[in-house]
Amino acid sequence: MDLIANLISNPLTLKLVVIATLSLSYGFSLIVSILNLKHRRPRIESSLAEFIDENKYAQLLAYNKEKSRLALWEGLLSFAALLLFLLFDGPGQLDRMLASVIAHARLRALVFFGILSLASGLLSLPFSLYHDFSLEARYGFNTKTIGIYISDTIKGLILGAVFGGGLLYLLLICIDTFGSLFWLIFGLILFAVTFIISSLYTTLILPLFNKLSPLEAGDLKTAIEKLASQTRFPLSGVYVMNASKRSKKSNAFFSGLGRFKKIVLFDTLIANHPVDEITAILAHEIGHYKRHHIPYGNVLSALSIFITMALFSLLVGSRSLSLALGAADLQVHINLLAFFLLYEPLSLLMNIGTNIISRRFEYQADAYAVRAVSVESMGRALKRLFADNLSDLYPHPLYVFVNYSHPPLLARLKAIEALKTLDTQTLEAVKKEGGV
Structure with a gap:
């Protein structure tokens, strides 16, 4: 000693x-x-x-x-x-x-x-x-x-x-x-x-870099409000961010405290995806909320x-x-x-553990989206997102294990395809309860 x-x-x-x-x-x-x-x-x-x-x-x-x-x-x-x-x-x-x-x-x-x-x-x-x-x-x-x-x-x-x-x-x-x-x-x-x-990111930080505008009335806004109502998601507003002033890559997220949630759509997402795919992507984000991933x-x-x-x-x-x-x-x-x-080695180990949990959460959010919308819409949305962003389709498994917070595309597609075996009547019953 x-x-x-x-x-x-x-x-x-x-x-x-x-x-x-x-x-x-x-x-x-x-x-x-x-x-x-x-x-x-x-x-x-x-x-x-x-x-x-x-x-x-x-x-x-x-x-x-x-x-x-x-x-x-x-x-x-x-x-x-x-x-x-x-x-x-x-x-x-x-x-x-x-x-x-x-x-x-x-x-x-x-x-x-x-x-x-x-x-x-x-x-x-x-x-x-x-x-x-x-x-x-x-x-x-x-x-x-x-x-x-x-x-x-x-x-x-x-x-x-x-x-x-x-x-x-x-x-x-x-x-x-x-x-x-x-x-x-x-x-x-x-x-x-x-x-x-x-x-409070969308209120404090985001406006310093990007402009948020309320989503105009139309088919997309109607579909989002219907999805929020169906899933009992506390929606306080849908906004469009001018992401195209910096990049053509697409994304969407929600932010907000308590029961006052804002949905933010990249304008590039709206330009590149049809309504059913955008609602599938938002259903995935709602899945994070409904499965309590944020707390x-x-x-x-x-x-x-x-x-x-x-x-x-x-x-x-x-x-x-x-x-x-x-x-x-x-x-x-x-x-x-x-x-x-x-602290670097311990930080690396903690990040690996966090990524393992995060990838599990992503699968759960995908499953929620499939049940709220459809396997087909979610699958097409993921494929188009990965294609438009030129994301790596075949990363090394060890690289995924260490660095990926989201599963690779093919793993996500395989997981949601497996949900096709679920009984249709069961899905409809769960949808009606708003707890997809």
């Missing part, structure tokens, strides 16, 4: 542990990504021929390969930069430089992470520009102008500074004020903030937050950890950075 205690109190040992942890996490993710990139994609299935012909399938394969390669190069550059930053005691050197001009510890911590965030953003900027204005443009997706890109970037930086900086400042206050109980107090604050932001997700989020904060509380006061990253003495913000790096 004394040997272990001596090892974990040795700054050099801790530095090697941090670097090894970071390297192993990156190495695992790299292997999974390469396996997916090299994974053999078979010929397109005949069941998809209506939506994806041979030419479009070739385009789909090329698009996903280019996107994967771009992500690999970006990840490699980020890893190399971070590794060099740690090897040459970058965190400690940066903190000493800031300490010479900023005496206030909390303000110095804010500037410290602000500089790291800006550096990360600058590293990813060329990849982001290439992704939007070359890759996405060549495959017919990008519609944003350079002006919109700059505006989005500035707004994103401001939001990051306000929310990220504000939460960091609150964390530092909690550490100074509540001592060993800081993790519990800040965990409650963090959960409350994330819950409010996610619940389950909130519970998982709370568990993740409190586990993370409890573990951080074990390292927050470690002087050796600060020294390991080049500091001259204990610095809480440097320990926070070290914790993020050491």
